[in-house]
Amino acid sequence: MLEIIFLVRFVRHLSKLAKSKGRSGGWGGLGVALWLGGEVTGFIVGGLADAGAGAYLVALLFAAFGAFAAHFIVKALRPANEMMQ
Numbered sequence: 001m002l003e004i005i006f007l008v009r010f011v012r013h014l015s016k017l018a019k020s021k022g023r024s025g026g027w028g029g030l031g032v033a034l035w036l037g038g039e040v041t042g043f044i045v046g047g048l049a050d051a052g053a054g055a056y057l058v059a060l061l062f063a064a065f066g067a068f069a070a071h072f073i074v075k076a077l078r079p080a081n082e083m084m085q
Helices: 002-020 025-048 054-075
Strands: none
Touching: 002 025, 002 054, 025 054
16 A cells, blocks of 8 residues: 555656656656556565565565666656757
């Protein structure tokens, strides 16, 4: 449940950040994609490492890394009006 609340707030944050740069709010979807991709990858890595219940913790660490990556990607976007020049 906490993950869902975090993801909703995170997507809103990324969308607001992208819109402030004149970009589409759809950039918020990048946060969900990288979070879920990181979580699945982390769960696979944790499972292969035979971490047992710790595989979920590994999955959360990978998901957090994906969230940080999405945030920095959206933050690094140039404003849309600079793209035309």
